[in-house]
Amino acid sequence: MTTGVDYNTPMDDESTFTTGPHKTDMLVRAKGLQAEVEQFAQHLADVYEGYFQEFPKNMHLSLYHDVLSEIENLENDINSEDPMATHRISSSNLPYLHAVWNTAKNSKNIVKLRHPVFSGPFKHRILAPGVRIRDIISQGGSEPKRNQSSRSVRIDIICDGGLSWHKVSTITNRRLLFDMAKEAVYCGDSDDGESTDGVTQDFSDVPLVKVAKSLKRIAQGHRIRNLSPTPNLVLPRISEGEHVEIDKLLNFCRDMGVNILCSNATPPRLLLSQDLLHEMAPSPRRNITPELNIDASVLVALSSDISHSREEIQPWFGQSQKDHIELEKNSPITPQLCSLLGDRALVCTREAARSLVRIVHAMGTVTENSRAHVLLTPDDSITREERIETLRLLSIHCDKIPSCLQLPIRVVDFTPDLNEDSYAAHLSVPIWEKLEVLTQPNLFPTCKPARNGN
Known part of the structure; x- marks a missing residue:
């Protein structure tokens, strides 16, 4: 050896x-x-x-x-x-x-x-x-x-x-x-000199x-x-x-x-x-589109006190809140989000906006309601620069909130086209068949659930 x-x-x-x-x-x-x-x-x-x-x-x-x-x-x-x-x-x-x-x-x-x-x-x-x-x-x-x-x-x-x-x-x-x-x-x-053929x-x-x-x-x-x-x-x-x-x-x-x-x-x-x-080493921003669709979870993160202040863990907090606070100490979410949002156009669906409004009205603090207002309310009396300044005043990460941030987030109506033919025509046959199996498994009796170990 x-x-x-x-x-x-x-x-x-x-x-x-x-x-x-x-x-x-x-x-x-x-x-x-x-x-x-x-x-x-x-x-x-x-x-x-x-x-x-x-x-x-x-x-x-x-x-x-x-x-x-x-x-x-x-x-x-x-x-x-x-x-x-x-x-x-x-x-x-x-x-x-x-x-x-x-x-x-x-x-x-x-x-x-x-x-x-x-x-x-x-x-x-x-x-x-x-x-x-x-x-x-x-x-x-x-x-x-x-x-x-x-x-x-x-x-x-x-x-x-x-x-x-x-x-x-x-x-x-x-x-x-x-x-x-x-x-x-x-x-x-x-x-x-013996042959090794076949070995x-x-x-x-x-x-x-x-x-x-x-x-x-x-x-x-x-x-x-x-x-x-x-x-x-x-x-x-x-x-x-x-x-x-x-x-x-x-x-x-x-x-x-x-x-x-x-x-x-x-x-x-x-x-x-x-x-x-x-x-x-390609740019990490190369695939980010000029317009971003902001979902409800991001809206909540941008409004939350946990994301913008140093929250102390309280005995009555649930485990998810405790985990969130610990994560925020090590990896603050606001600087991460703002570096990605930059000067891009920001939109969200009306459903996402309603979800945020329901959450902050039901359980939000005064500062969380203020942030939600700055992010979403289409008030022409408030300029974009004033919104950014207000958001900075409500955050310990004020230096990470860019002056080019496009506020308010524009709320758009989105009505999905429920006609299958409208999107099926744009899909290749293999992809369409795979989607059919996922969405309507009962139509494909040969697709059986995998047993444990298989």
Whole structure:
């Protein structure tokens, strides 16, 4: 049984950065990598400016700190007279970090870079970091606690809104053949020329296969939008089709359910541009329409004292009120809502407006009634600016209420067209059939409820 190998560091015999000019070139490329990651960081700061979620701005920090550390070490070793300096340069982690960044530039909707996730054992599936609700990123419950560092593994790129995990390895064909030959000796394989035709090879003890197997297991222990992330093993220095045995090992990993991406399938290195940055980390506001339909729950949140003041938990409060107050302490809703509403046109149905009026008249405080009046009442004697100023005076989050907020919210009448033909004509046949099954299950006797365990 072989021990694990860190494939994120190039082997000594593979290094090309040993002479003076190559050392300088390596430092230039490292500085270029630093500059691109900093450009990505600035892009994150721009697209998340004023947004209610702050932490996505920091999705690059782990990778960035690794790059800075390697550059510092490289600069020290280039100017060092220590005989071991050349060895340390040849063992630099920078080729691996370049590979991670190149993979990131070919990824879309990135959630995290070089992010640690819990590696098990799993009593149940853990919520993975990613987009749970449209364009809203959740950090999930996967990041290990301080005392669990030994039970974690870093995922190099979490992308596609959390649905794809990429782990990068800079192992070469040469190193992989060495590991496979070494493992064959440990497994007692015969070298007397006997044929192995018809015998299924087991690569389970090869270190790279162990990495793939671990990646698959950990991904299955997580969930995002009720799916396990798809594990991808990126091998930019492995060429498929050159060695039969390597191809067999790669297919062995694929049969486990891990996507393998070799240099043959790796897209060319991309130049960092604004268009590419917006693919890597799109604006969280990109899908918000110019006009927003505000439902009753949002109206209540915008009017509630809990959302606009520091409420103390009272003994007579129900559990839902207590939970709401605790949630508000950690994640205030008013700044979140206002950052999304911005200067967009706001409308609500008459039913939603009536629901708010009934609630505040029945159980609302004076301040809650005042907020509801500011939000909804079409009083021409009150200007939009005066409404905003009043709302600010009634809130501890006054600095988070934008001056461009479009008040009052316009109440519209909405009468749904109950004629089935009017909307059925706009649906494809498969979608229409699925809707029919959901809305009228009795018409489809073959659709039986699933039994427990099925």
